[in-house]
Amino acid sequence: xxxxxxxxxxxxxxxxxxxxxxxxxxxxxxxxxxxxxxxxxxxxxxxxxxxxxxxxxxxxxxxxxxxxxxxxxxxxxxxxxxxxxxxxxxxxxxxxxxxxxxxxxxxxxxxxxxxxxxxxxxxxxxxxxxxxxxxxxxxxxxxxxxxxxxxxxxxxxxxxxxxxxxxxxxxxxxxxxxxxxxxxxxxxxxxxxxxxxxxxxxxxxxxxxxxxxxxxxxxxxxxxxxxxxxxxxxxxxxxxxxxxxxxxxxxxxxxxxxxxxxxxxxxxxxxxxxxxxxxxxxxxxxxxxx
Amino acid sequence: xxxxxxxxxxxxxxxxxxxxxxxxxxxxxxxxxxxxxxxxxxxxxxxxxxxxxxxxxxxxxxxxxxxxxxxxxxxxxxxxxxxxxxxxxxxxxxxxxxxxxxxxxxxxxxxxxxxxxxxxxxxxxxxxxxxxxxxxxxxxxxxxxxxxxxxxxxxxxxxxxxxxxxxxxxxxxxxxxxxxxxxxxxxxxxxxxxxxxxxxxxxxxxxxxxxxxxxxxxxxxxxxxxxxxxxxxxxxxxxxxxxxxxxxxxxxxxxxxxxxxxxxxxxxxxxxxxxxxxxxxxxxxxxxxxxxxxxxxxxxxxxxxxxxxxxxxxxxxxxxxxxxxxxxxxxxxxxxxxxxxxxxxxxxxxxxxxxxxxxxxxxxxxxxxxxxxxxxxxxxxxxxxxxxxxxxxxxxxxxxxxxxxxxxxxxxxxxxxxxxxxxxxxx
Numbered sequence: 233x234x235x236x237x238x239x240x241x242x243x244x245x246x247x248x249x250x251x252x253x254x255x256x257x258x259x260x261x262x263x264x265x266x267x268x269x270x271x272x273x274x275x276x277x278x279x280x281x282x283x284x285x286x287x288x289x290x291x292x293x294x295x296x297x298x299x300x301x302x303x304x305x306x307x308x309x310x311x312x313x314x315x316x317x318x319x320x321x322x323x324x325x326x327x328x329x330x331x332x333x334x335x336x337x338x339x340x341x342x343x344x345x346x347x348x349x350x351x352x353x354x355x356x357x358x359x360x361x362x363x364x365x366x367x368x369x370x371x372x373x374x375x376x377x378x379x380x381x382x383x384x385x386x387x388x389x390x391x392x393x394x395x396x397x398x399x400x401x402x403x404x405x406x407x408x409x410x411x412x413x414x415x416x417x418x419x420x421x422x423x424x425x426x427x428x429x430x431x432x433x434x435x436x437x438x439x440x441x442x443x444x445x446x447x448x449x450x451x452x453x454x455x456x457x458x459x460x461x462x463x464x465x466x467x468x469x470x471x472x473x474x475x476x477x478x479x480x481x482x483x484x485x486x487x488x489x490x491x492x493x494x495x496x497x498x499x500x501x502x503x504x505x506x507x508x509x510x511x512x513x514x515x516x517x518x519x520x521x522x
Numbered sequence: 523x524x525x526x527x528x529x530x531x532x533x534x535x536x537x538x539x540x541x542x543x544x545x546x547x548x549x550x551x552x553x554x555x556x557x558x559x560x561x562x563x564x565x566x567x568x569x570x571x572x573x574x575x576x577x578x579x580x581x582x583x584x585x586x587x588x589x590x591x592x593x594x595x596x597x598x599x600x601x602x603x604x605x606x607x608x609x610x611x612x613x614x615x616x617x618x619x620x621x622x623x624x625x626x627x628x629x630x631x632x633x634x635x636x637x638x639x640x641x642x643x644x645x646x647x648x649x650x651x652x653x654x655x656x657x658x659x660x661x662x663x664x665x666x667x668x669x670x671x672x673x674x675x676x677x678x679x680x681x682x683x684x685x686x687x688x689x690x691x692x693x694x695x696x697x698x699x700x701x702x703x704x705x706x707x708x709x710x711x712x713x714x715x716x717x718x719x720x721x722x723x724x725x726x727x728x729x730x731x732x733x734x735x736x737x738x739x740x741x742x743x744x745x746x747x748x749x750x751x752x753x754x755x756x757x758x759x760x761x762x763x764x765x766x767x768x769x770x771x772x773x774x775x776x777x778x779x780x781x782x783x784x785x786x787x788x789x790x791x792x793x794x795x796x797x798x799x800x801x802x803x804x805x806x807x808x809x810x811x812x813x814x815x816x817x818x819x820x821x822x823x824x825x826x827x828x829x830x831x832x833x834x835x836x837x838x839x840x841x842x843x844x845x846x847x848x849x850x851x852x853x854x855x856x857x858x859x860x861x862x863x864x865x866x867x868x869x870x871x872x873x874x875x876x877x878x879x880x881x882x883x884x885x886x887x888x889x890x891x892x893x894x895x896x897x898x899x900x901x902x903x904x905x906x907x908x909x910x911x912x913x914x915x916x917x918x919x920x921x922x923x924x925x926x927x928x929x930x931x932x933x934x935x936x937x938x939x940x941x942x943x944x945x946x947x948x949x
Binding site for chain 2: 279280283284287292293294295341342462463
């Protein structure tokens with residue numbers, strides 16, 4: 233996506249940036265994303281924070297990094313990129329639509345990671361514009377993990393914008409899990425991930441941002457679903473998630489899943505009260521060990 | 523019924539043992555057991571395989587962990603249709619689990635199995651006082667608002683509080699160390715002898731790490747690659763300088779250095795029939811020959827809390843037609859240095875062997891150079907239910923190194939006045 237690499241001395245802290253993002257939200261415009269990659273080298277995993285994340289998302293406490301975890305590690309860097317003055321879209325209110333991750337090999341919590349974040353691919357959408365964000369994780373020079381996120385910046389849409397590929401249909405099999413998500417889930421996830429977006433914290437805060445209630449973090453529902461699928465995403469694998477409908481808290485969601493002959497796992501979360509409402513679709517494809 | 527066949531120890535795996543509130547402070551029993559199991563599965567190529575059963579347990583267990591072992595199986599790469607169950611026999615848990623799995627294999631009821639154990643002294647369940655618990659249950663079942671209000675008002679500030687479980691015997695109120703101090707004094711076990719045994723444990727364990735002995739018996743976990751309690755550079759002077767922790771007056775000889783620390787950890791052992799082993803490309807390390815359990819009446823004060831193995835071993839030897847000297851290696855769990863020394867002294871004592879064990883002659887002394895040659899719990903630490911698996915895997919590999927026919931004796935004392943012992947023989 234970009235060629236200019238800017239290496240930061242350390243991981244920036246998120247809170248002041250989010251404040252700046254809120255203050256500079258209005259007036260951001262432009263149709264191009266600056267060609268810029270922000271990098272932090274030798275990012276270390278705090279095992280206490282990792283354990284708290286693993287407990288909240290349903291993983292065993294252990295050394296293998298959950299597949300979405302580098303995203304959490306890179307979150308402050310992503311925020312730093314998007315709060316630069318020349319960044320064309322406002323961070324507050326961005327809606328996470330899609331995420332694609334490839335783990336090239338099992339990541340161990342003891343390894344220092346070099347994290348790169350860049351953005352681009354601004355496209356028209358029915359409800360605004362979409363933006364692509366790419367995160368790459370390296371150990372020394374080896375690319376071990378990569379992630380592409382798609383965000384929606386809500387605004388004046390383009391009615392005839394080309395649609396992205398639609399998520400696969402949820403498997404129709406029996407329900408294999410029913411999870412009751414408490415009102416505090418957004419705050420608990422914010423505490424372990426550092427993502428303190430107000431739309432997840434409290435109904436009033438979410439209402440101020442134009443949502444009827446506060447909602448579960450997409451990256452939590454994604455991680456919780458992956459954890460429920462076992463160890464298939466801990467080794468070499470790719471997963472993709474589509475966030476189709478927000479999960480307003482509190483909520484009861486149910487898990488459905490199926491495994492194809494090719495080993496590809498398809499899973500989804502849907503509303504317990506109304507199974508026709510699909511919140512999240514996840515597809516995991518294990519790769520052979522290299 | 524089929525003729526009993528031989529069950530083989532095929533391998534073992536554990537995570538390094540950590541000290542209480544150390545690197546595993548955030549890990550639950552289930553996390554640690556899963557990690558130990560997963561390492562065993564990975565090393566023996568069992569991903570996606572169904573084994574006969576997995577048997578493990580924990581001594582300090584949360585009520586939510588009613589299906590601890592099955593949950594660990596489901597979190598591992600073993601096939602999800604692998605059955606599992608929990609057992610608990612205090613510090614004897616891991617060895618008892620091994621006996622159970624080996625017996626099913628011997629009887630042809632299973633072709634393979636995994637025995638293990640785990641304990642966390644850090645992630646302990648917190649219990650509210652009994653009086654408060656009863657009132658909370660009453661509050662919970664109250665139906666009308668008036669009943670609820672009454673039940674809630676019955677809770678007094680003095681009811682509040684939490685109880686952290688302690689390693690105390692429920693019927694005596696004495697800690698294990700206090701019990702052991704009585705036994706150590708009775709057998710006249712000296713401070714010097716205990717410190718020497720503790721020092722040997724550290725040096726032997728350190729030497730085993732140095733020669734890479736544990737490379738195929740251990741999976742690093744949460745940043746630990748070696749047992750955290752191990753002090754390779756410990757000296758007799760350092761041990762001698764420690765204050766006594768148990769016992770009173772001049773008879774007090776037990777210190778933190780010659781007692782095991784509270785620890786966190788997990789272990790697992792793979793067993794199978796010779797046919798199953800061959801079909802999976804695995805080589806038996808040792809045969810599981812026999813196991814025996816015993817218990818003593820420690821409530822009357824007639825016998826020491828941790829002396830049951832002294833009774834279990836001669837019963838097993840008599841059944842096998844073996845003598846105490848028929849072993850190439852001895853693994854006597856070091857709950858305390860004085861436990862090992864009291865047991866050995868009892869076996870050498872004609873009066874004890876005659877009056878308590880009903881033997882004409884004492885069992886006699888053992889060659890001390892064959893005792894705990896790779897260190898034991900004093901150096902490694904002792905996550906209660908994980909110790910049996912640590913010992914069985916270590917001994918099986920040691921016997922295999924010695925060559926076919928070499929024999930090893932395992933002895934583990936346990937709370938409640940119990941003891942579990944076993945014989946392994948190199949395959």
